[in-house]
Amino acid sequence: MAKKTETTVEEKLRALYDLQLIDSRIDEIRNVRGELPLEVEDLEDEVAGMNTRLEKLNTDLEVIENNIKEKKNGIEESKALIKKYTAQQDNVRNNREYNSLSKEIEFQELEIQLADKHINEFKAQIEQKKEVIEQTKEQLEERKEHLKHKQSELDDILAETEKEEKALIKESEKYEKKIEERLVKAYKRIRNSVKNGLAVVQVERGASGGSFFTIPPQVQMEIASRKKIITDEHSGRILVDPALADEEKEKMDKLFTKVS
Secondary structure (H helix, E strand, O other): OOOOOOOOHHHHHHHHHHHHHHHHHHHHHHHHHOOHHHHHHHHHHHHHHHHHHHHHHHHHHHHHHHHHHHHHHHHHHHHHHHHHHHHHHOOOOOHHHHHHHHHHHHHHHHHHHHHHHHHHHHHHHHHHHHHHHHHHHHHHHHHHHHHHHHHHHHHHHHHHHHHHHHHHHHHHHHHHHOOOHHHHHHHHHHHHHOOOOOOEEEEEOOEEOOOOOEOOHHHHHHHHHOOOOEEOOOOOOEEEOHHHHHHHHHHHHHHHHHHO
8 A cells, every 4th residue: 555645845835825826816806896795785685674664654654544534434423423413302301311412412523523633633644654655765766776786786796706706716625625724724814814814925025925024034044945834923924935936826827817
């Protein structure tokens, strides 16, 4: 049985830097989309909220209109009772019965007045609700148009980049498998803790990429020897020498051309 060849430090560094280049390319693609997906999501929520509000306003309107119908029916009932009591007054036997019927008539007249007052209040509420409904409809149309525009923008960007992004995600997963789990975890931890997502950087002009802290010449020589994995003492990033970085960039550029 053939003995499994152990991965050299140089091979690990190359694989890590390749992974970084792939993940950085994915970051670039996602940056092109920027805040658009969130904007679209917010607009969708806003449109959904406005539709719910319109439904509630229309339900409120129905309730108020039903209240008016009830009050109108109540008025008709009161009028019928007034007619009945007035007719009964013609056949009373004494003043007590007459006064009792007069009180009933007076009560029904007050009921009619109160119902009319409520109907007028309900009508005012209807006008107010209708005004709010019209305003909400106008706002809804405006937000829908804005959403349509933003969704179209997002669809265009996705059409251009989705295929490449999916292909690169697969490549990223493939390259991860080439690296031992311990290093992948360290890489991801560093990547998540830095602003630009760069966990593996090359030495540039005697400093860690994107940093102003100079790396001592002795350490630069160790990095160039590719005998051990060295991290920047200030940022914690994994460091690679410029020659290795250039070679891997050239290799990855060919991959990016292929998947784009």
